[in-house]
Amino acid sequence: MSTNSTNTPTADPTPTRDRLIAAMRDALQRKGFHGVGLSELLANANAPKGVLYHHFPGGKTELAVVTINTIVVQLTAGLQHINKKATNPLQALAVWMGAAQKSLSDSGYEKGCPLATIALESTPDDTAIREALAAGFVAIRSQLAVTLEQAGIEAGKSRQLAALIVSAYEGALVQA
Amino acid sequence: MSTNSTNTPTADPTPTRDRLIAAMRDALQRKGFHGVGLSELLANANAPKGVLYHHFPGGKTELAVVTINTIVVQLTAGLQHINKKATNPLQALAVWMGAAQKSLSDSGYEKGCPLATIALESTPDDTAIREALAAGFVAIRSQLAVTLEQAGIEAGKSRQLAALIVSAYEGALVQA
DNA sequence: TTGACAATAGACCGACCGGTCTATAGAATT
């Protein structure tokens, strides 16, 4: 496990594992956590049952948690990218969100935000999922606030505004 | 059926039917449509299986549609009430939304908006549910716009603002 | 009283759920 001939040294992407995560993300966007069956999920990922249990001993729930974390990482990375490159962060932000909305309408409004659905579906018992979501939303909001601050908005205002932007965005998805 | 000795003339409330609707609303708020089983639903409503099928031949889905419509009617009625009575519509609106948020936090953030969850869960195949939801959101937004107009806001602005308010509200629920 | 019909009650069913388990294939190490 330590050395690795054909791949990057420390992390092995394991395509099958990634396919499972991708399938779960798609499922969360379209139907929600309870809406998809394992068989459908595995069919979409072209994977047999054993492989899910192998990569995610915690089963469906663990896959969902990992998927949530993956999404959050990608989202915050996208925001960081805006921070570094754009000369006009606000405009870049608008473009970014516009792109997100376009991908939504391109799917015929089938695919929304995968976080929103599972957030509403989850109960207080689903502690692992709830924790992942809570941490995720905090990360997204704070990263967004950083972007706003870089655009010259005062710190306190930035956090408020970031929360509002995320809220309005998720809310719009609900109604679409 | 035409005459009716003990109840109001035209409509019979049929308590059992109402209990089913109430149970479905609660279920939608807490877990979403796919998250609840019929057995759990019926247990909460203290009703056997046959009675669900009797009142709602379309089964779980029809119950959900009727529940959605019921919620929308109650919501718009609440807004109309504000319209007629309040001297300051905007302030009354704020109070009203504050009350909604309080009931949310009182439930330990278990219960959100029942419309939001099922909206995100539903797929394009669930035509009945989608139609009910679409009509419902339109009704809520337009009723809210009327209230805003009465508060002196120009018509076009009112509709935009109404959409934003609803969006922000739903979005906040997602994150709570 | 009797007949008709709405409402209640729950046994019952096939399908599918998420999950476990055993068997095989493949790559790396020795």
Added chain:
DNA sequence: AATTCTATAGACCGGTCGGTCTATTGTCAA
């Protein structure tokens, strides 16, 4: 070549899903 460990593969299982079907009860009209 033998061994070891990871990854793939799918048969299999008990439980629950949503839904149907057959009584039974209650309530009017005749």
